[in-house]
Amino acid sequence: MEKLKVKLISYSMLVEKKGNDVKDPDRIVAESGAISHSKEFKDLSSDKVEHLINLLRDLGHESVFEHVSFTFSIEGISRVCSHQLVRHRMASFTQQSQRYVPLDPDFIVPESINNSEFKDDFLRILEESRDLYKKMVQAGIKKEDARFILPQAVETKIIVTMNGRELRHFINLRAGKEAQWEIRAVALEMLKQAHKVSPILFDDLYKKFID
Ligand SMILES: Cc1cc2nc3c(=O)[nH]c(=O)nc-3n(C[C@H](O)[C@H](O)[C@H](O)COP(=O)(O)OP(=O)(O)OC[C@H]3O[C@@H](n4cnc5c(N)ncnc54)[C@H](O)[C@@H]3O)c2cc1C
Structure with a gap:
């Protein structure tokens, strides 16, 4: 954390x-x-x-x-976490938009995965999703569409x-x-x-x- x-x-x-x-x-x-x-x-x-x-x-x-x-203000959480947070209907929220953020998304990696034999595969797939995201945006695909490739681990x-x-x-x-x-x-x-x-x-x- x-x-x-x-x-x-x-x-x-x-x-x-x-x-x-x-x-x-x-x-x-x-x-x-x-x-x-x-x-x-x-x-x-x-x-x-x-x-x-x-x-x-x-x-x-x-x-x-x-x-x-x-x-x-809450920073450094995944979209897994923010999704749970925004279920609380009596609260008010303003979340970083994935349509306007910089091109280089970061990720949250759970400790259980970081300390496991799956760590390398997990990090590789995150990297691949980030690379494809960047390639698509640079090729003219809108961020609002390119973001579909980003996993729930993406930081917000x-x-x-x-x-x-x-x-x-x-x-x-x-x-x-x-x-x-x-x-x-x-x-x-x-x-x-x-x-x-x-x-x-x-x-x-x-x-x-x-x-
Ligand atoms: C351990 C845990 C596991 C969960 N697992 C799941 C899951 O598997 N799937 C899933 O979909 N969700 C899951 N949730 C989310 C959960 O169902 C609630 O959506 C979330 O916790 C928000 O709670 P709430 O509705 O009490 O709070 P809020 O939305 O913050 O509302 C606060 C209170 O206002 C009142 N209220 C608000 N809106 C209404 C309304 N429309 N009608 C009547 N009263 C209202 C209620 O008294 C409510 O408790 C989980 C939550 C927890 C804590």
């Missing part, structure tokens, strides 16, 4: 900062939840924020988690935005041992970075999958 790069590039922030050290996404969720019982968006203490977020989760009142969002990059509810759902499905290794690595990295900026909202998942 040395090629994988996951980076949290933006997340929800308050325009008017509050006094204590509660992180903005946690505060936005808790104070949005609290508004159903009081008139104002209050300056809640850290303990109260934690209590409210846990209560919302335990009650299944998770629509409140949709008030915060997280945007990640993608920007993903999820609200807090969807990110929690995604992590629950994709960070567990039953998930495929590549998307699992992506989900675990997203969890680590989301937990840094929203430690209360992601605390239970951090304990479940990382601690």
Whole structure:
């Protein structure tokens, strides 16, 4: 997984900062939840924020988690992985287009193949597909057609935005041992970075999958 790069590039922030050290996404969720019982968006203490977020989760009142969002840039994954990622319908995606990328596609090679007797054949076929792809493009075949020769191992990059509810759902499905290794690595990295900026909202998942 040395090629994988996951980076949290933006997340929800308050325009008017509050006094204590509660992180903005946690505060936005808790104070949005609290508004159903009081008139104002209050300056809640850290303990109260934690209590409210846990209560919302335990009650299944998770629509409140949709008030915060997280945007990640993900590089160095295969199209196998990105295909699984884009099945998550509540997220927003922008993926590198194969119609406009440079001529020299790269590939992701699973460790199991890299360490096996199939490595040489696997790498040779990747090279052959890349060579034919380049030859076809140079001969005037459009990239949108030439790309049909590229295997699922072809490397891609993608920007993903999820609200807090969807990110929690995604992590629950994709960070567990039953998930495929590549998307699992992506989900675990997203969890680590989301937990840094929203430690209360992601605390239970951090304990479940990382601690
Ligand atoms: C281990 C694993 C193996 C898998 N294997 C396969 C496989 O073999 N073949 C395959 O096709 N897929 C497979 N998938 C993908 C899986 O079926 C889902 O498409 C994918 O995980 C997205 O999950 P989701 O629909 O819950 O999430 P999202 O699309 O992110 O949706 C989030 C939630 O919103 C709600 N929602 C979204 N859209 C609708 C809707 N139209 N109607 C009602 N509620 C909705 C649901 O509550 C849903 O859980 C696999 C997933 C995992 C984790």
